[in-house]
Amino acid sequence: MIPRLAWRDERYGVGPYAWITAGLNTSTAYVRLSRGLACVFETQGHGVLSHQQVGHLGFNEHQLWNAVGAHLASLADTFWVRPAVGREPGQLPPGVEIQARGHTAAGWLAHPQSFQKLHQHLVATLRPRHELTYYVGENDTLFAFDATARQVAQTLGWDRLMRYSLGFPLLAVPPRTPMRFT
Numbered sequence: 183m184i185p186r187l188a189w190r191d192e193r194y195g196v197g198p199y200a201w202i203t204a205g206l207n208t209s210t211a212y213v214r215l216s217r218g219l220a221c222v223f224e225t226q227g228h229g230v231l232s233h234q235q236v237g238h239l240g241f242n243e244h245q246l247w248n249a250v251g252a253h254l255a256s257l258a259d260t261f262w263v264r265p266a267v268g269r270e271p272g273q274l275p276p277g278v279e280i281q282a283r284g285h286t287a288a289g290w291l292a293h294p295q296s297f298q299k300l301h302q303h304l305v306a307t308l309r310p311r312h313e314l315t316y317y318v319g320e321n322d323t324l325f326a327f328d329a330t331a332r333q334v335a336q337t338l339g340w341d342r343l344m345r346y347s348l349g350f351p352l353l354a355v356p357p358r359t360p361m362r363f364t
Contacts, residue, residue: 216350223250251294275329280325297351
């Protein structure tokens with residue numbers, strides 16, 4: 183069982199248009215993490231689980247989420263980091279790419295137990311000058327940058343940027359342009 187981050191469009195609430203992440207639908211079992219983000223449950227043989235499949239396992243969504251989060255947190259010593267490198271030298275702010283054994287590293291952000299362990303380890307190891315900014319790239323590749331969200335967004339855009347807040351991922355929001363009345 184692998185926890186996976188999924189993006190939702192909160193304007194739609196429920197229904198097929200609520201999912202931004204491809205391949206998900208109204209029967210997809212999930213736990214809402216924060217505005218625009220949810221945790222879905224993926225298996226290697228059956229893909230993303232539905233509410234009914236979670237029930238057949240003897241869980242509700244929150245029970246499964248907590249069980250998967252506790253298991254993931256117990257594997258806290260099984261991730262690796264390497265410097266984040268862009269297509270051109272100096273393209274990306276200082277940071278690391280994070281890899282995990284047996285699942286995507288982005289899944290570590292899908293539960294507060296695992297995200298807190300990962301975040302604390304990165305803060306202790308990297309000793310960042312800024313609040314860490316997380317980015318989930320293609321194939322759920324996870325990056326952590328010692329830079330502001332605005333600095334990272336200049337290269338990677340705002341869509342998949344997030345920050346840590348009490349164990350939960352929060353989507354980074356672009357600054358609003360002040361309205362001028364004439």
